[in-house]
Amino acid sequence: MESKGDSATSGRGERAIQPTRRSARVAGLLYLLMGIPAVFSLLYVPRALIVPGDATATANNIRASEMLFRAGIVSELVFATVFIFVIRALYGLLKGVDKTQSSLMVTLGLVAVPVWFLNVLSEVAALTLMRGADFLSVFEKSQLDALAMVFLLMHRQGFGVAHVFSGLWLFPFGLLVMKSGFIPRILGVLLIVAGFGYLAGSLVSLLSPPYGNVVSGAANVLTAAEFPIIVWLVIVGARAQPLEAPAS
Numbered sequence: 001m002e003s004k005g006d007s008a009t010s011g012r013g014e015r016a017i018q019p020t021r022r023s024a025r026v027a028g029l030l031y032l033l034m035g036i037p038a039v040f041s042l043l044y045v046p047r048a049l050i051v052p053g054d055a056t057a058t059a060n061n062i063r064a065s066e067m068l069f070r071a072g073i074v075s076e077l078v079f080a081t082v083f084i085f086v087i088r089a090l091y092g093l094l095k096g097v098d099k100t101q102s103s104l105m106v107t108l109g110l111v112a113v114p115v116w117f118l119n120v121l122s123e124v125a126a127l128t129l130m131r132g133a134d135f136l137s138v139f140e141k142s143q144l145d146a147l148a149m150v151f152l153l154m155h156r157q158g159f160g161v162a163h164v165f166s167g168l169w170l171f172p173f174g175l176l177v178m179k180s181g182f183i184p185r186i187l188g189v190l191l192i193v194a195g196f197g198y199l200a201g202s203l204v205s206l207l208s209p210p211y212g213n214v215v216s217g218a219a220n221v222l223t224a225a226e227f228p229i230i231v232w233l234v235i236v237g238a239r240a241q242p243l244e245a246p247a248s
Helices: 004-049 055-064 066-094 099-131 141-168 170-180 185-207 209-235
Strands: none
Touching: 004 055, 004 066, 004 209, 055 066, 055 099, 055 141, 066 099, 066 170, 099 141, 099 170, 141 170, 141 185, 170 185, 185 209
C-alpha cells in the first residue's frame, strides 16, 4: 500500500512538472501563431503584388490592391510583436537549464525586433510614393514608381539584415534544447541547422547578391528545420520525465 508520504511526494512531483509542460505548450502556441502573419506578410503579399524588375507593374498591382499591401504591413508588426512574447516564454522555459545561454538567446533574438519594426518604414515610404501626394507632383509617375521600387528592395534587404539575428539566436536556443533533458536532443540539432540556413541566406545575399537567389533555395530548406520544435512544443510540451539528466 502506498503511504501518505509517498502519495504526497508523487503529487508534488506531478505538480512540479505541470508548469514546465504548460510553459512549453504556451511557448509553442505563440511560436506557431507568430508564423501565420509572418508567412502572410513575407511570402504571400510579395508574391501576389511585387513583380521583380518591373517597377510599373509592381506599382499598379499595389495601387489596385492597396488594402492587401497595408494588411501585409500590419502583419509584419504583429509577428514582430508576438516574437517578443515567444522569446519571453522560451526564456521562462529554459532559464533553469543554463541562465547564461538563455540570456544570450534572448539578447540575440530581441535585436531583430527593432530591425523588423524600422524595416516597415520602407514599405510605408513606397506606398506614399505610389499614391502620389500633391507635394510629389514635381515627379513623373514613372519616377515615383522607380523610387517606390527602391524602397521595396530596401525592405527586402532589411530582412536580410534581420535574418542574421534570426539565425544567431537559434544557436543558444538549440544548445539549451540539447542540454534540457525534457526536449529531444535532435530538435536542438535541427535548430542549429536552421540557424546556419538563416545566416547563409542572409550573408550571401548581402555579400554577393548575384548568388543570393542560388543559395536562397538551399537556405530555405535548412531554415525549415526550425519547424519541428514548434510542433513538438504544441503537441507534446515537455516530457514528464527527463530524457536524460541535464548537464550540471
